[in-house]
Amino acid sequence: MKILANVAEMRAACLAARLDRKRLGLVPTMGALHEGHLSLVRAAKAQCDVVAASIFVNPTQFGPKEDLATYPRNFERDSELLEQEGVELLFAPSAEEMYPRGAVTWVTVEGMSDKLCGRSRPGHFRGVTTVVAKLFHIVEPDAAFFGQKDAAQLAIIRHMVRDLDFTVEIVSCPIVREADGLAMSSRNSYLDPRQRQQALVLYRSLTAVKNLFNQGERQAEKLVAAGKQAFTQEPSVRLDYFVVVNPATLDPVDDVSKGGLVAVAAIVGRTRLIDNVLLPGGG
Numbered sequence: 001m002k003i004l005a006n007v008a009e010m011r012a013a014c015l016a017a018r019l020d021r022k023r024l025g026l027v028p029t030m031g032a033l034h035e036g037h038l039s040l041v042r043a044a045k046a047q048c049d050v051v052a053a054s055i056f057v058n059p060t061q062f063g064p065k066e067d068l069a070t071y072p073r074n075f076e077r078d079s080e081l082l083e084q085e086g087v088e089l090l091f092a093p094s095a096e097e098m099y100p101r102g103a104v105t106w107v108t109v110e111g112m113s114d115k116l117c118g119r120s121r122p123g124h125f126r127g128v129t130t131v132v133a134k135l136f137h138i139v140e141p142d143a144a145f146f147g148q149k150d151a152a153q154l155a156i157i158r159h160m161v162r163d164l165d166f167t168v169e170i171v172s173c174p175i176v177r178e179a180d181g182l183a184m185s186s187r188n189s190y191l192d193p194r195q196r197q198q199a200l201v202l203y204r205s206l207t208a209v210k211n212l213f214n215q216g217e218r219q220a221e222k223l224v225a226a227g228k229q230a231f232t233q234e235p236s237v238r239l240d241y242f243v244v245v246n247p248a249t250l251d252p253v254d255d256v257s258k259g260g261l262v263a264v265a266a267i268v269g270r271t272r273l274i275d276n277v278l279l280p281g282g283g
Helices: 007-019 035-047 075-084 124-139 151-163 186-190 193-198 200-214 220-231
Strands: 002-004 024-029 050-055 089-091 143-147 169-173 238-245 260-268 271-279
Touching (some): 002 007, 007 024, 007 089, 007 124, 024 035, 024 124, 035 169, 050 075, 089 124, 124 151, 143 151, 151 260, 186 271, 200 220, 200 260, 200 271, 220 238
Parallel strands (some): 002 089, 024 050, 050 089
């Protein structure tokens, strides 16, 4: 596995793969890798000839009071895991490399970037779309792999790709969960044992909605009420949002007969966690 920290070197390595007529896949990460990230790598390996991954804790997607300084970092472990999974190229730039002095250009998906997490984390999605656009320009992948856990991010990146005519295929991969249902997240490492148990309320709330949906309920208002009810059992967990939206536009829906995305965000201790479930349409 080649580890590259320079934009020009990464671009050259990716160009060499494409000139060799290799299908190139990209797995963007912020490191602190877990099984969810590795599932993206395996999906990329299955669909591509060469896999590139990135490890970059992107400062522009963190707010001034968020956890940039304390975000978990373990580059040696992460790089070993990626090499074990067969990643050929690892891009690990510095913040100065990605954002040269005087950089003032942003990529913003208007009308979507202030929804869901964007409402409570102003500027977050602007940082995400800017860095992802830069990665797409540097790597020029045939396909890029993202987790369904970050459903709003996924929808916004798809919109950006369409609007800016990127040729990359966006591949969504299923949420990977712990045995008890907690969605895997690098931020789970912040939780103490008690908080770890409290965090399960996110999964319980989504399970309650899915069960009600399977019983035939299609009114979003009643599904949301069932989800919020679960949080009354964990008063120390602060609910940020619990919504049912169109998974492509992130707009609220009243009826889920044609499907929907049930998304939740909550603060456990000082840790903000997200989760979601997709409801199928046609019934």
